[in-house]
Amino acid sequence: MTRSPIARLRHRLREACAAAGVTTDDRAKLVLAVTLLAERAEHPPELSTHAGNGRLAVTLRLPGLVGQDHRNALPLLPDAGDSAVLTWHLPAVHDAATVPVDDELATREEMLALIARADTLTQEQRELKHELAETNSGVLAMYVELEERDERLRQAHAVIFRELEDALRPPPPHVDAFDLAVHYAPSEPDSPTGGDLYDWFVLPDGTVHITLVDAVGHGVTSTRHALTVTHAIRTLALEGHPLHDLIARAAGTLATIEPGLMATVLLARLDPVTGDVTVANGSHPRPVLVTAAGDTELLVPSIVGRGIGFPDPGNGSLVGRTLAAGDLLLLYTDGLTESRKNHQEGEGRLLAAARRHAGESTATIPGALATEMHDIVLHADDTVVIAIRRKPAP
Structure with missing residues (x-):
């Protein structure tokens, strides 16, 4: 079956992560971040990877500039700056075994990792809100800020889940x-x-x-x-x-x-x-x-x-x-x-x-x-x- 440009991009990322020994959690966030950027681009972006010194460097060259606000909304933040070139550095394990990448299995692993991460963040937010509720009225301003952060978190979760719907509900x-x-x-x-x-x-x-x-x-x-x-x-x-x-x-x-x-x-x-x-x-x-x-x-x-x-x-x-x-x-x-x-x-x-x-x-x-x-x-x-x-x- 012929892969789409975005599917090929994800496959190359997974191969690089497998060869470098990147954790499933980091790989899931990276693949989702690159997918979100590629889907917004007018033309398929260029991808390059390099492993060395215990790190995997991933560089994505897009046809247009990506502002810092857009970068901050990604599930895995790239290096700072406003440009059309985004770079991520992830911890890597040099002696990881090189194995063939099964995209379907990898997608399911990434979904489980992202859902577990979202579940953990939601639980942490709930516990923090409970602790703040027990304090005095002097932290009201902090509580309001937490509510705003909680709303941004819910919106971010919705974006992640929409991107995962195709994988969760296959055609x-x-x-x-x-x-x-x-x-x-x-x-x-x-x-x-x-x-x-x-x-x-x-x-x-x-x-x-x-x-x-x-x-x-x-x-x-x-x-x-x-x-x-x-x-x-x-x-x-x-x-x-x-x-x-x-x-x-x-x-x-x-x-x-x-x-x-x-x-x-x-x-x-x-x-x-x-x-x-x-x-x-x-x-x-x-x-x-x-x-x-x-x-x-x-x-x-x-x-x-x-x-x-x-x-x-x-x-x-x-x-x-x-x-x-x-x-x-x-x-x-x-x-x-x-x-x-x-x-x-x-x-x-x-x-x-x-x-x-x-x-x-x-x-x-x-x-x-x-x-x-x-x-x-x-x-x-x-x-x-x-x-x-x-x-x-x-």
Whole structure:
């Protein structure tokens, strides 16, 4: 696959950081800073790197001047000055091993590092505000300044998360046999991340794997937990572990790493040759199948499974169907059906709405369902809707 100029720029940065032994945290901030600058530039900037004396020097030559105010807004500050040439110096380890750079894995590592950094900064701000609140009125001016800094921090977090949205929510994989579409809506407009995440990719045997996760909680902690689950399941799936074993195996793996993590999980496998779909469900809302003839069905397992962090985690029994041409499968998180605080009523409304919208293009169905289901919102929650339709055979 041909990389875009910005993707090639990130790849070169990661190669230089790997060869010099730069930490993941420093690499994440550097890659994000260079990406923000490159996206604003009219032409691709020039990049050069040099390692020596325990430091990695990274120089970026842009087509226009970059003011100090713009530099100060970057997640990793370059050397001071107003010019079109920016330089960063990062601590390096000379004896670091040179290994091939996997951009997808590197992006996930950088996301985890940035989210953890944001989480730490938020906690430090909260503790500082609490300490100031216990002091006398003589620190009122300092408190006001802290509030302003806190607002700037929230804005900076929003910029970081917007830049990470593409990586957190990957575009649909290209599969000739299926049309795939997704809609995501956060519970709060100014907080573009939450605990609802999805992942989809094509396995070496040609089948399509889809993971849908709803981590318990809100904010960056739930985002980190959901990302941890999707990454663990992707790794296990690519290692060849069978579908029926993935949820329980991921739960066992994560129990010692993230003991407080709880998440519902839904896994789906699509065979582009036969149209077979197999679903593994761990405490997640049940998928909806709408046939080309307009019949609807909830895919209910005979043995109910439990999610990660729940007692006896696993998927229970698998549910299998064969999609005919035109059949529509809907996967979603509970934010879609619980906006009125009644899950059963929400399922009934979803079945009726799915029948009404099934004739529309696949790309518009997820957003149309979310709009109709959220006509009344008594309980706001993150919402993901994935639509899968089997295409007619060529």
